[in-house]
Amino acid sequence: MTLQERDKEVIWHPFTHQKNRKPPMPIVKGEGTLLFDEDGNQYIDAISSWWVTIHGHANKYIAERLYKQALTLEQVIFAGFTHEPAVSLAERLLPILPNNFSRIFYSDNGSTSTEVAIKMSLQYWWNNAESTVDRLPLTAIDGERSTVNGQRKKILAFNDAYHGDTFGAMSVSDRSVFTLAFHDKLFEVLFIDTPNEANIEELKATINQEGEAIAAFIYEPLAQGAGGMRMYEAHWMNKLLKAVKSHDIICIADEVMTGFGRTGKLFASEYMTEKPDIICLSKGLTGGTMALGVTACTDRIYQAYLSDDKMKTFFHGHSFTANPLACTAALASLDLLLKDECLEKIQWITAENKLFATKLSNPESRFPIKNIRTLGTIIAFEIDKGKDEYLNDIATTITQKALELGVYIRPLGNTVYIMPPYCITKEELERVYETIISIMFE
Ligand SMILES: Cc1ncc(COP(=O)(O)O)c(C=O)c1O
Structure with missing residues (x-):
């Protein structure tokens, strides 16, 4: 049996409609901003796995400290x-x-x-x-x-x-x-x-x-x-x-x-x-x-x-x-x-988000979106389609499209947001922004 089939038999996932649920994606490894599935595909975790992994996945320094403590x-x-x-x-x-x-x-x-x-x-x-x-x-x-x-x-x-x-x-x-x-x-x-x-x-x-x-x-x-x-x-x-x-x-x-x-x-x-x-x-x-x-x-x-x-x-x-x-x-x-490098990175993401927000809010861009807002490393907006609510089904479609482009986001209904790990690279952040734009243009 595959991991997904075994999961289906025994697991009840959080915030997940159980009937007709989509099989969850098996993740076998994380590294920095990236998550890897069992087929070797990689995804930028643009929401820090529910807003937690501020230094990315499987951070070596944290892991080594943990290992030592576990033996003590x-x-x-x-x-x-x-x-x-x-x-x-x-x-x-x-x-x-x-x-x-x-x-x-x-x-x-x-x-x-x-x-x-x-x-x-x-x-x-x-x-x-x-x-x-x-x-x-x-x-x-x-x-x-x-x-x-x-x-x-x-x-x-x-x-x-x-x-x-x-x-x-x-x-x-x-x-x-x-x-x-x-x-x-x-x-x-x-x-x-x-x-x-x-x-x-x-x-x-x-x-x-x-x-x-x-x-x-x-x-x-x-x-x-x-x-x-x-x-x-x-x-x-x-x-x-x-x-x-x-x-x-x-x-x-x-x-x-x-x-x-x-x-x-x-x-x-x-x-x-x-x-x-x-x-x-x-x-x-x-x-x-x-x-x-x-x-x-x-x-x-x-x-x-x-x-x-x-x-x-x-x-x-x-x-x-x-x-x-x-x-x-x-x-x-x-x-x-608290390292300068990380604090500077936070300021850099903040500035990049602001730039991206101006791009999105350009009246000529004609994106079907509204309420573009940023605060530090968070950027969010609503897709102007259907009701403004958590149960808006567009969330699933957006998540799926983004995954196909190698980016993981999980909108709250029609509210799309990005909240990346602070270790995200310039290329990765650009890729996330481009993914959002290409989905919105469709
Ligand atoms: C502001 C705030 N408070 C509390 C919680 C609950 O945290 P947890 O999911 O770890 O129980 C969350 C989770 O998203 C949150 O965003």
């Missing part, structure tokens, strides 16, 4: 024990994060990093509540009240947000195809639009009205990924964050996608002067080599957990919390990312 310590329980890679990584991350963060909490992936952030901020208010009576488990009735003796319970989030697939993460994400089957199980969230010149005063008014009941505000800074690569401006976000912060609302920046250079700066939060109290990281954290999540918080949050009362413990953890291999991969990835 591969895993150890992280309650009551510690180890060098976890501490070193926290020590290296804290000074480069976009605020005075004081603690690193490890988990397994992007969804758990946001799940942890939501729980951490809700329990912050619970720990700080004035009366111990109100720290008893919530009843359904309590749940309907948004504030009890200083304990805030509401969460604020953006329309079109995507923060992951676990229940807390789904609750703070847009109500969409990803969450439809679970709507009655998701907790209530106050959703607002991303800010712009036209709506900023209205948004501020909503915040001022609801502010004292809101525990936390979770947002993908400047680029909303799975919700359709939607971008919004730092200027208006800064104004919104100011209003949010004036009510002591905990700001959670979900930089799972935008972190580690994606937007042209190390973290997208650097574009704003108003900084988050909690930041969520994953994806590029390990250079895409291992699964790892980080939730970092400021001392304000951490202090709420420093108590003689054992009930104020953060009762959360995962078997693989701070896995030594994953932390080692992250340390190696940071070494590569």
